Amino acid sequence: MSSSPSATASARGTRLAKLVVGLCWLAVLFDGLDMFIYGSVLPHLLATKTFGLTADQAGDLGSYATFGMLVGALTAGTVADRIGRKKLMVVCVTLFSLASGLCAVAGNVEVFGLGRTLAGVGLGGLLPTAISMVSDYAPRGRAAITIGVLMTAHHAGGILSAYVAKWLIDPVGWRAAFWVCVLPLLFAPVLAKMLPESLSFLVAKGRTAEAAALAEKYDVELPAAAGKKSAADRWDALVGLFRGGEWLQTLLYWFASFGGLLLVYGVATWLPTLMRAEGYELADALTFVVVFNIGGIVGMLVAGRAADRFGAPRISALWFALTAVGVFLLGVHMNQTLTMVIVFLTGVFLNSAQTMIYATVSIRSTPDSRATAVGWTSGMGRFGAVFGPWLGGQLLAAGNGDWGFTAFAITGVWSMVFIGVAALRSAKQGAQNVSEQELVGSH
Template sequence: MYFVLSICFFCILADGYDLGIYGAVLPSLLDYQPWGLTAAQAGAIGSYALFGMLFGAVSIGAITDFFGRKWTLIICVTVFSLTMIACAVATSPEMFGLFRFIGGIGLGGVIPTASALAIEYSPTNRRSLNYALMFSGYSFGTVLGAILAIFLLESFGWRLMFWIGALPLLLIPIMIKLLPESVDFLLSRNRDKEAEVICKRYQMDISFFREQKKKSEQTAGKDKKSIKGLFTKEYFRATLFIWLTYVMGFYLVYGLNTWLPQIMRESGYSLNSSLSFLLVMNLTAGIGAMLASFIADRFGSKRVIGVSYFLAAIAAFFLTLGAPPIAVTYLLVGIAGFGAVGSTQILNAFVTKYYPAQSRATALGFGLGIGRIGAISGPILVGFLLSLNVDLLWSFYTFVIAGIIATIGIILVPNKKDEIV
């Protein structure tokens, strides 16, 4: 179990680094004279990877339900790592943007695939905790990018940061040789002998997986398999409001991760100080999500998610009220990070528990994919506002609105009978 969680953690860490590094290098890209990027152009390029993730999350999330998790994850990690090399040697903004889009397809497939593996290899009473531990890699990947940028960016330039993003290629041989396939997937394809070998190797009780399969078949029925299961009478309303929550939550996550360093730089902070806000935001998100997962396992993820998004909205609002002391600013940025990034991590775990096993990866894949609408809008809208020289406060006002709508969205998701999710 812990080996699978570790592999998934490093894959998610690489995912977080590759997405977060764009926000860290954005001030340098805007200063890069050969390209002469405007804020609007930089915002558009920032959305290209997210466009790719939209395709990756929707298509690969569904494909894994039919073809397995292991090889899907390996291919995705390989694709986005190779495109990081391509970005490092790009000779034009157009080439750079194209490679970010292609890499985004691979990035979009990592989260639903790794999430399904992590959930399936975790005991039921530790799923939220183990998932939060695994998915904290996203925040720590962004934190790693911010730390490396603070020490290396001014001296070595932005291209080195993308070369570093190719290091996950070293993980591929280990994944090919040692990463097990999903037991649930093998049993669903009647590959019982392979499933038994994996369970014996990892000292797991295969009867648990068989019982889960039997229970899912009894409760889900034919109409609740894969994509159809998202739109049955029981799940239709939940699917719509979960999607709304994803859209607004991702607007917060990617809007802040892309533009926070540049916004703080334009507010008068130095480059390294601006990057430190990005570091604090994601470090708080990673630690906060693990802490919140303890509460979620006892009292339900839905309550924790609603409170977290509301805190993000409040923190963003207080950042608009003048120039608070630096310590208060760091505190508010940290709360915003936990509320935006951290609660989205718990939302992923909530979705995997909310839907039946047959639709689990598909539900998460579609949720993440639809959420890319907000993810794409964040970098573009904030970049557009900055290019118009609109007061910086309006960028934070959009985050306030997104946080409030996300809170309302998760509240309106129906509760499941006799079940804490």
């Protein structure tokens, strides 16, 4: 018995979604590897005084990459609107791969810092673009879990970075770890050949025939035409985030993202070093990185399903509260097994809490404004990402490493408050809209 046309079309649509998510997943895997590799090799750099590196300088270097990510995230939406999301992803992968090569050959801290800054630009531009891309092709009602699946790649990259450091630093040296981060350059041509372009971009550029053919072939809903965007239109998309009552909601998301990324990148940069300060050997400290990122993968899958059912902002607020508790407990001396459990649970909640902010913004946005909304939410959060590594370095340099966990825990409470208020406002606005519709219907 042959399958019905609708079932066949649905299967094609599912295959397309898997293709897009799969390619974006690999790109984000390499993003995570490049991002986490610095934190994984940092204890070795400090122990061997490579480049004469001190704790406060190490914090500055961590902030260079996140500053580059700030630039990349803030410009991603605008550049994607001009050249397309597919091309931007290829450019970003190429950029952070080549920049890692610069770090591998660096002879002084200045060149190394330049390499990390350039890598950050590519890393920052890739993530919001990949999120927007998979949102375009996500099955109806499955956007949050699709984004969650995508973000597991970032933590898989973190796990890979820890193993790269464990396997290569002692026998070969820290530079070999950065040479591994150049290998994604081989993936860029694959991405260019196999990844389909964003449907909303094709429609916005007037390439409606191409978009319609792709949508029909794979049973994907074609976005409504929004017209070709000029520079003024792209600026208007940003201004639109502040029109009416949206300005407060936008700021709430930005403040929550600031705290979330301060936590994510502060902990990612300093977790192995802070654990070494607690008395653990380097191999054990890197094992904590693996466990933390395994928790991140589990958290993405759990949070994605929970967010599709209960709402992404509610899950994000709860997850940030649990993150604050977990991070605070990391500063309490416990046996290694219990510490491992706390690290795992902190990874579960911390990483997915931030991702659910992105999911909330992506779901609430229209297709033509999604890249701008997600890019600027990520970009504003990057100020926190810049501040987190710097803060950890300053606390360690002052001999107050134990306060690092407390400071990060307070940041978790900060994000919980802002995303929690955003959730309450969304619920209130939804109730008001329902009341207005009922009132209109009664007349």
